Amino acid sequence: MLELLYLKNWNSIDGLGALIITPTRELAYQIYEVLNKVGKHHSFSAGLVIGGKDLKFEWKRIRCNILICTPGRLLQHMTENPDFSVENLQMLVLDEADLCLSLGFEDAMNDILGELPTERQTLLFSATQTRNLENLVRAGCKNPIFCSVHEFSKTVTPKTLQESYVVYSESEKINFLFSFLRHHKKKKILVFVSTCKQVKFIFDLFTHLKPGLTVMALHGNMNQLRRMAVFDEFCNKKRAVLFATNVASRGLDIPSVDWVLQLDCPEDIKTYIHRVGRTARHTSTGEALLVLTPSQEEPMVNTLKANNIPIEKIIVNARELIDIRAAVESNLSKFTGLKDEAERAFKNYIKNFCYNFMKNKKVFDVTSLDLDAYARSLGLTVTPKYSFFKRFLLKNSLKMKNDTSATDLKASGKRIKNTAKTSSLGVTEDDDSEDEFLHRSESQPVKTDGNPEDILKDYSLYINPSKEVLSKSYIANKLQKKNVELNKRVVFDDEGNLLKLNKNEEDSLEGIKPGISLVERQQFLKAQDVEDKKQNTLRIKEMHRLEKEKLKALKQKLKNKVDDEDMLEERDEDYDDDDEDDENEDSSFTNQIINDLPDPDKIYDNKSGSSSSSDSDSEEEEEQFDESSIELNKKKRKDKKEVIEEVAIKNKNRDKVNEGNSTENMEKKTKSKQNFSGKRKAKEEAKAAKKAKLSAENDFGSISCSEKESLALYLLQNT
Numbered sequence: 001m002l003e004l005l006y007l008k009n010w011n012s013i014d015g016l017g018a019l020i021i022t023p024t025r026e027l028a029y030q031i032y033e034v035l036n037k038v039g040k041h042h043s044f045s046a047g048l049v050i051g052g053k054d055l056k057f058e059w060k061r062i063r064c065n066i067l068i069c070t071p072g073r074l075l076q077h078m079t080e081n082p083d084f085s086v087e088n089l090q091m092l093v094l095d096e097a098d099l100c101l102s103l104g105f106e107d108a109m110n111d112i113l114g115e116l117p118t119e120r121q122t123l124l125f126s127a128t129q130t131r132n133l134e135n136l137v138r139a140g141c142k143n144p145i146f147c148s149v150h151e152f153s154k155t156v157t158p159k160t161l162q163e164s165y166v167v168y169s170e171s172e173k174i175n176f177l178f179s180f181l182r183h184h185k186k187k188k189i190l191v192f193v194s195t196c197k198q199v200k201f202i203f204d205l206f207t208h209l210k211p212g213l214t215v216m217a218l219h220g221n222m223n224q225l226r227r228m229a230v231f232d233e234f235c236n237k238k239r240a241v242l243f244a245t246n247v248a249s250r251g252l253d254i255p256s257v258d259w260v261l262q263l264d265c266p267e268d269i270k271t272y273i274h275r276v277g278r279t280a281r282h283t284s285t286g287e288a289l290l291v292l293t294p295s296q297e298e299p300m301v302n303t304l305k306a307n308n309i310p311i312e313k314i315i316v317n318a319r320e321l322i323d324i325r326a327a328v329e330s331n332l333s334k335f336t337g338l339k340d341e342a343e344r345a346f347k348n349y350i351k352n353f354c355y356n357f358m359k360n361k362k363v364f365d366v367t368s369l370d371l372d373a374y375a376r377s378l379g380l381t382v383t384p385k386y387s388f389f390k391r392f393l394l395k396n397s398l399k400m401k402n403d404t405s406a407t408d409l410k411a412s413g414k415r416i417k418n419t420a421k422t423s424s425l426g427v428t429e430d431d432d433s434e435d436e437f438l439h440r441s442e443s444q445p446v447k448t449d450g451n452p453e454d455i456l457k458d459y460s461l462y463i464n465p466s467k468e469v470l471s472k473s474y475i476a477n478k479l480q481k482k483n484v485e486l487n488k489r490v491v492f493d494d495e496g497n498l499l500k501l502n503k504n505e506e507d508s509l510e511g512i513k514p515g516i517s518l519v520e521r522q523q524f525l526k527a528q529d530v531e532d533k534k535q536n537t538l539r540i541k542e543m544h545r546l547e548k549e550k551l552k553a554l555k556q557k558l559k560n561k562v563d564d565e566d567m568l569e570e571r572d573e574d575y576d577d578d579d580e581d582d583e584n585e586d587s588s589f590t591n592q593i594i595n596d597l598p599d600p601d602k603i604y605d606n607k608s609g610s611s612s613s614s615d616s617d618s619e620e621e622e623e624q625f626d627e628s629s630i631e632l633n634k635k636k637r638k639d640k641k642e643v644i645e646e647v648a649i650k651n652k653n654r655d656k657v658n659e660g661n662s663t664e665n666m667e668k669k670t671k672s673k674q675n676f677s678g679k680r681k682a683k684e685e686a687k688a689a690k691k692a693k694l695s696a697e698n699d700f701g702s703i704s705c706s707e708k709e710s711l712a713l714y715l716l717q718n719t
């Protein structure tokens, strides 16, 4: 391209001479960067026009000799920018041409190609370029020449690339990914998944789980500046993992990628070739690992082999697999938003699976999906409701296998057990940890780098093939057998190199006793048991003592009340005697009134109509004399005294008024004296009946009230 323009003496006045179109922004950006390096001694101007950048900024600067762009943004300038002209175009370059001319870009590319001058040179580049005539005609090729660097090679992919695959169900993939990263901490790894949402979720999750190397993400929904920054950062990293969608699968030239891991099966062979092409570039070596589900294994491997792609099954040491489901669940509950991301990742994976099913029903067998198990593996305790999937099944008259999950798990469990016994194929690496993960068949001591709590936590993540519940003592025993050195702090730098602790940091760990002693722990628990029993005995004794004291106090209280009652009875009698003594005094009128008062008991009896029963049972009920009857008696006496006092005051006043009527008073006195004996008798009888009745009726609180009422009525009538 540079040569062509140079030979034609192209300069700034000639305008746009060459147009390079790429399907992704990253690729356009990379080409622009390379062009700046390669063409730095030329005077041609070059421009980069990609989506996600400032349109107005591009508007003014689009008048250049070489333009690198993505289809969408180029079409936007073609239609909106009057300054943009393609009249003099000499060369059109379509990088990843098969993709540019595919369905996804069909409309935009048709419009662009329709605007370009027909007299031009057209170059189409792709690792998977077909000789599809229709596409070549669309691109404006006349008498096309096909050039291929691998035309005579036996395999489609580079010889320096080692390709292998593993088989895991959807629900086991996340465990496998984490385990893989933990065993390849010193490598540069590119992980491909199907959708942006999956990239986002796995990136956020693994940022919390910390697999031991720098975690990065690249997908189409990211801000463009961030996309470029991530791409640059990953290019410059020696050890890191980049989770990406197919946006990073084509054309990108990332230096020294060690592994390309395809966590989700690619939709077609083309995608597979482009993805694995990110490693083993030019003369360097690289490895590619494909994760297939049990239902995908046979059809996908057959297809790959039919397309001259040499791929072998790799066997993973089951003992080295880490079960992170508990950790994923806890992170989902801890971090808000992560659960939503998991749900979105789940839905998008299913949707994408269905989409791929339409293209390749054998590899993407929708009925083999175990949605529940997959949801659990993403940390979702409840499988998200997804009406799209139901509709899809209905529309395609498909039925899910009911027992897929159980059979899958059993099958994978068996596979893990079997594979652990047999030796593995494949990867030859200097890294011990990788060998253990992919090759190891003998048990090795577990390497740890944290405190005992973390180690226990970490160890609990390991898959227990028998699916038994791991007790703490079981784990402790295991750790002891494996000679794990506890409480030894190990620190690594960003590159994974071991750092030496300074003295202060080492001192901070001095007080901690290393190791787990089960004997000591048992002794401690026994001592705790004895102490607990002692405490319990003391507690029961104290409880009994308090109960006794309470009972005693209650009895004493009852006794005191009975005594008080006796005293009051005596006082009543004294009071009556006093009445007798006062006969000679002026208060005789008071006594007369009292004696003339209606008997409240009679009134009460009349009202209640229960006198007969109370009389008959009086003796028995007297024995059951209780607190409430004492209280009632007290109240009654108090009321009576108050009334008497009132009456006495009134009488005194009346006496003063009636001083002159002394004769009449004297007569009354005499009369009262005569009646006294008889009345007293009657009074005593009434008192006894009243007492019996009160005892019998101690449940009724209306006695004193009725008594009061009658007394008050009487007083009102007499005053």
Ligand SMILES: Nc1ncnc2c1ncn2[C@@H]1O[C@H](COP(=O)(O)OP(=O)(O)OP(=O)(O)O)[C@@H](O)[C@H]1O
Binding pocket: 126, 127, 250, 251, 252, 253, 277, 281, 282
């Ligand atoms: N002749 C060469 N001498 C040295 N290095 C080269 C040469 N040709 C290519 N390379 C290097 O090989 C790598 C791959 O080159 P390039 O990106 O052009 O391949 P590609 O076929 O376009 O790849 P893709 O199919 O991914 O787009 C680059 O890092 C490039 O620098």
